[in-house]
Amino acid sequence: MKINKAILFAVAAGASMLPFSASAQGCPQAPKPEIEVQTPYLEVSMNSVPEPVAYAPFPKAMETSLGPGWTINGLTVVRPLVKTQITTADAKVDGKTCVWVTKAVVSFGFFEPANIYVSSRYKPGTCEFDAIRNHENQHVGIHLNTRAKHVPLMQARIEKAVTGAVKASDAASGIKAIQANMSEAVDDGIRSFQVETGQLNGLLDSTNSYLKLQSQCSNWW
Numbered sequence: 001m002k003i004n005k006a007i008l009f010a011v012a013a014g015a016s017m018l019p020f021s022a023s024a025q026g027c028p029q030a031p032k033p034e035i036e037v038q039t040p041y042l043e044v045s046m047n048s049v050p051e052p053v054a055y056a057p058f059p060k061a062m063e064t065s066l067g068p069g070w071t072i073n074g075l076t077v078v079r080p081l082v083k084t085q086i087t088t089a090d091a092k093v094d095g096k097t098c099v100w101v102t103k104a105v106v107s108f109g110f111f112e113p114a115n116i117y118v119s120s121r122y123k124p125g126t127c128e129f130d131a132i133r134n135h136e137n138q139h140v141g142i143h144l145n146t147r148a149k150h151v152p153l154m155q156a157r158i159e160k161a162v163t164g165a166v167k168a169s170d171a172a173s174g175i176k177a178i179q180a181n182m183s184e185a186v187d188d189g190i191r192s193f194q195v196e197t198g199q200l201n202g203l204l205d206s207t208n209s210y211l212k213l214q215s216q217c218s219n220w221w
Helices: 059-066 127-162 171-204 207-214
Strands: 007-010 034-038 044-049 074-077 080-093 096-110 114-119 165-168
Touching: 034 127, 044 127, 074 127, 080 127, 080 171, 096 127, 096 171, 114 127, 127 171, 127 207, 165 171
Parallel strands: 034 096, 044 114
Antiparallel strands: 007 080, 074 114, 080 096, 096 165
16 A cells, blocks of 8 residues: 655635545445545735726626616625645555545635725724724625535535545546545535525625615715
């Protein structure tokens, strides 16, 4: 049996699943892999800009969704980023190579930093600026709290994806198959995370929520 050095890769969305059997024929019984999920600290950058909507991924769509009479005075941009590192072992069996994961480390984080954009119409220290900032910080909190909820779900997906051995022509091919399965598992986890954060952010950005925020201050443009 050979222990391979750790292999680090960022998970790419849309990776295709390759054949992977938890009990590849003829391979030794692989021990249960060690799974570690890390949650890096998220830095938050506060930015005063003329038009926050300009920093949205799809500015026109965002403006249209609000309808007439509304101005976008604040925006939060948070994007999940998952990085995966695996340590594998392999053994030659009948002219093939059995490969399995001994340890997987998953960094469940975000592109740094999270950016909050507040309209420069409102100066720091004013009621309006504080109201916008507090609202946007709630969006950041939604992402962090939802990530905490999804850590055990991500761990379970990764464990299922990498448990057992895969038989391939060589170690590199086996590792490639394992990475593809991990990518698929992580993609599923990110999609689930984004669905939930999207729903919660949508509630925070409802008309009733905006009206409540507006009522806190009196000097809106």
